[in-house]
Amino acid sequence: MAFVGAVGGLRWSLTASSSVWTAPNNTASRATTHASARRSRSVVLMQQQQQQQQNSQSRSNGSVQSQRSANPLENVQDAIDGIRGLLGLQRRSRTQSLLDYDPSSAQSEFDNEEEAPLVLVVGATGRVGRVVVRKLLLRGFKVRVMVRNLFSSTLDLLPSSVEFVKGDVRDSIFELQEALSGVDKVICLVGARSEDEMQEVEVQGLQNLVQAFHDIRVQEFGPEESTKITLFKFSRQGAKYMDRWVVPTDDIGERLASAGLVAKPPRVSLFMNDKGNGVLVGKVFEKYNGVAQAVLKLDQPNLKGFSGVILRVIGDGNTYRIALQCGSTQSAGVSYVASFKTEKSKWATIRLPFSSFIAMSDKQMNLRVRDAEELDRTNIQSIALQYTKSQDNPEKESGDFYLAVDYIKAYRTQEEPDFVLLSTAQLTEKGFTHNAGDLSVPAMADGEQPDPALLAKWRAEEALRNSGLTYCIVRAGDFNEAEGGRRPLLFEQDRDLEDKQVRTVSRADVAEVCVRSLLDPRACNISFDAFEGNFAPTAATATQDLSLLFGRLRPNT
Ligand SMILES: NC(=O)c1ccc[n+]([C@@H]2O[C@H](COP(=O)([O-])OP(=O)(O)OC[C@H]3O[C@@H](n4cnc5c(N)ncnc54)[C@H](OP(=O)(O)O)[C@@H]3O)[C@@H](O)[C@H]2O)c1
Structure with a gap:
C-alpha cells in the first residue's frame, strides 16, 4: 500500500488515450454500443482493445503480470507482484472469496444488453466497492471502474468484464469528464486514506466528480436534459440582471391613501445583500388585499418537461407565495399561486410542484378562480415572490416581512438517482x-x-x-x-x-x-x-x- 502511495505521489499526467482500458471480448463491443445508443463512447477503448486482450490473457492464465508500462514504477510493481506470486504470498482472504463474480449466476434486470445503463464506480477497489461491482454485474449493469493505477494487483481485484479507466478524483475536471464519457450513473465509494486527505479527496474530489458529471451530461444532451435550470440566482446574475426584477409601485395609491381615500399600498423593496442573496423586505399595512411583491420576467418562458419550482430561502417565519403568470391567462387577471412557510433564520430549500399551484384572481386576493385554464407550462411569463398577511388572523400580524432568496430554479420529474x-x-x-x-x-x-x-x-x-x-x-x-x-x-x-x-x-x-x-x-x-x-x-x-x-x-x- 505504501508503494502504491508513492506511485500516487508521482501521478502521471494522463491523456484520455492512455487512461481507459477495457477487458476483451464482449466488453470491448459493449464499449462502443452504449445502452441509450445516443452516446458515443471514447474511441480510445477500441484502440486499446488489442493491448488489453494480451493483458487479460495473461491474467486468465493465472499470471499476475500486467501490461508493460512506460512507467518504470509500474514495472517494479509488476516484478514485486510476480515475486509475491512465486512465494505464494497472494492469499485469498475470506472476503475475497465472498466477492467472486460468477457470470453464470447473473440475473440481468434488463431485457437486452443495449438497455443496461453504464455505471461508473469510483472507489471500486475498496472493500465496499469490490462488492458493489460484482453486484452490478450480477444485475446486468455495464460497469466502468475508475482506479488510481493499472497495476495487475489492482486489476486482479476486479472482474475482467469491467472497463478500467485510470483516474483520481483530484484530477482535473477535463480528465474526469473523459472517465465519465457515456456514463449513465455514478456510484461514489471513495474513502480518503487519512484525515489530512479528507478535504482534498472527499470534498474537493467529490465536487470535481459531480461537476464533471453534470458538465458532461449537459455537453452530451444539452441543457434541457439537466435536471434543474436556474431561473435566477442572485449571486450569479444579481449584479448584472437585477433589472429583470420589478417591484410594482403605486404612487397614486400612496397619495390617495395619505388623503385617507384608499387602502394604503404595501411598502416593498428588493435588493442584493452583501452575501449575494436577494432580499425582499417591507411592510403590508392592510389586513386584507395587501400584496407585497417582486416580479421576475422569465427569459425562457417554456418550462415544458419541468415539474415545478425550487427555491432556497431564509425568512422570518411568515408564509410567502410564489405566483406564476402565463401568457394566456395574464390578461384575464389570473395568476397561479402556491404558498410556503419559512422558519425563522433558517435556510430551507422549498420545492413547489406545478400541480400544487392554484388559479387565483389578481384583483381579489384569495379568490380562487375555479373555471380557469390549467397552468400552461409552455408559456410562463413571470414569477413573483409575494407576501400577504395571513387571511385567517390578519390582526395578529404586524405586516413586516423579510425574505432572503439564494436562487429560484425549475426542476424536472426525477425518475431515478443519477x-x-x-x-x-x-x-x-x-x-x-x-x-x-x-x-x-x-x-x-x-x-x-x-x-x-x-x-x-x-x-x-x-x-x-x-x-x-x-x-x-x-x-x-x-x-x-x-x-x-x-x-x-x-x-x-x-x-x-x-x-x-x-x-x-x-x-x-x-x-x-x-x-x-x-x-x-x-x-x-x-x-x-x-x-x-x-x-x-x-x-x-x-x-x-x-x-x-x-x-x-x-x-x-
Ligand atoms: N468504515 C466504516 O465503518 C464506514 C461507515 C460508513 C461509511 N464509510 C465510508 O464508506 C466509504 C467506503 O468504505 P470502504 O471501507 O470501502 O473504503 P476503502 O476500502 O478504504 O476504499 C476506499 C476507496 O477509495 C479509493 N480512493 C481513495 N482516494 C482516492 C482518490 N483520490 N481518487 C479515487 N479513488 C480514491 C480507494 O482507491 P485505492 O484502492 O486506489 O486506494 C478505494 O477504492 C468511505 O467513504 C468510508 O468513509 C465507512
Whole structure:
C-alpha cells in the first residue's frame, strides 16, 4: 500500500488515450454500443482493445503480470507482484472469496444488453466497492471502474468484464469528464486514506466528480436534459440582471391613501445583500388585499418537461407565495399561486410542484378562480415572490416581512438517482442545517461541534445535493463483515442527536442498498441512515423489497 502511495505521489499526467482500458471480448463491443445508443463512447477503448486482450490473457492464465508500462514504477510493481506470486504470498482472504463474480449466476434486470445503463464506480477497489461491482454485474449493469493505477494487483481485484479507466478524483475536471464519457450513473465509494486527505479527496474530489458529471451530461444532451435550470440566482446574475426584477409601485395609491381615500399600498423593496442573496423586505399595512411583491420576467418562458419550482430561502417565519403568470391567462387577471412557510433564520430549500399551484384572481386576493385554464407550462411569463398577511388572523400580524432568496430554479420529474454517494451515519437530517455564513453545517447534539472528518462528509453531501443531479445518499452505520441479507435493515432520517448507540451494518448490505437505489424512483433525492435492525417493523433484509423502505423516506426538498 505504501508503494502504491508513492506511485500516487508521482501521478502521471494522463491523456484520455492512455487512461481507459477495457477487458476483451464482449466488453470491448459493449464499449462502443452504449445502452441509450445516443452516446458515443471514447474511441480510445477500441484502440486499446488489442493491448488489453494480451493483458487479460495473461491474467486468465493465472499470471499476475500486467501490461508493460512506460512507467518504470509500474514495472517494479509488476516484478514485486510476480515475486509475491512465486512465494505464494497472494492469499485469498475470506472476503475475497465472498466477492467472486460468477457470470453464470447473473440475473440481468434488463431485457437486452443495449438497455443496461453504464455505471461508473469510483472507489471500486475498496472493500465496499469490490462488492458493489460484482453486484452490478450480477444485475446486468455495464460497469466502468475508475482506479488510481493499472497495476495487475489492482486489476486482479476486479472482474475482467469491467472497463478500467485510470483516474483520481483530484484530477482535473477535463480528465474526469473523459472517465465519465457515456456514463449513465455514478456510484461514489471513495474513502480518503487519512484525515489530512479528507478535504482534498472527499470534498474537493467529490465536487470535481459531480461537476464533471453534470458538465458532461449537459455537453452530451444539452441543457434541457439537466435536471434543474436556474431561473435566477442572485449571486450569479444579481449584479448584472437585477433589472429583470420589478417591484410594482403605486404612487397614486400612496397619495390617495395619505388623503385617507384608499387602502394604503404595501411598502416593498428588493435588493442584493452583501452575501449575494436577494432580499425582499417591507411592510403590508392592510389586513386584507395587501400584496407585497417582486416580479421576475422569465427569459425562457417554456418550462415544458419541468415539474415545478425550487427555491432556497431564509425568512422570518411568515408564509410567502410564489405566483406564476402565463401568457394566456395574464390578461384575464389570473395568476397561479402556491404558498410556503419559512422558519425563522433558517435556510430551507422549498420545492413547489406545478400541480400544487392554484388559479387565483389578481384583483381579489384569495379568490380562487375555479373555471380557469390549467397552468400552461409552455408559456410562463413571470414569477413573483409575494407576501400577504395571513387571511385567517390578519390582526395578529404586524405586516413586516423579510425574505432572503439564494436562487429560484425549475426542476424536472426525477425518475431515478443519477449519483449514489456512500456517506456516514453520524450525519443526520434532524434539525436539517444550521447556517454558518454561506456554508451549512450538520446538525449536532447540544454543545457538540462536528469534527473535521464529519464536516468533510457533510460538505461532500452538500455538493451533491446542490449539484442539480438526482442523487441518493446512503449514510451507513459502522461496517461489519457479516454476510449480506441476514439481518433486517433499517433506514432512518431524523435520528435523535443525543443517541450515542453504535449501530452497524454489513458492507455487503450497504453495497446492495447502493445498487438497488440506482433504478428506484423512490430512492431519488434522499439522504438516510442505513443500519441493521432487529425487530423493527419497518425493517427489511437487503434481499427483500428495499423499495418499500426507500418509499417511507422524505426526499430532500
Ligand atoms: N468504515 C466504516 O465503518 C464506514 C461507515 C460508513 C461509511 N464509510 C465510508 O464508506 C466509504 C467506503 O468504505 P470502504 O471501507 O470501502 O473504503 P476503502 O476500502 O478504504 O476504499 C476506499 C476507496 O477509495 C479509493 N480512493 C481513495 N482516494 C482516492 C482518490 N483520490 N481518487 C479515487 N479513488 C480514491 C480507494 O482507491 P485505492 O484502492 O486506489 O486506494 C478505494 O477504492 C468511505 O467513504 C468510508 O468513509 C465507512
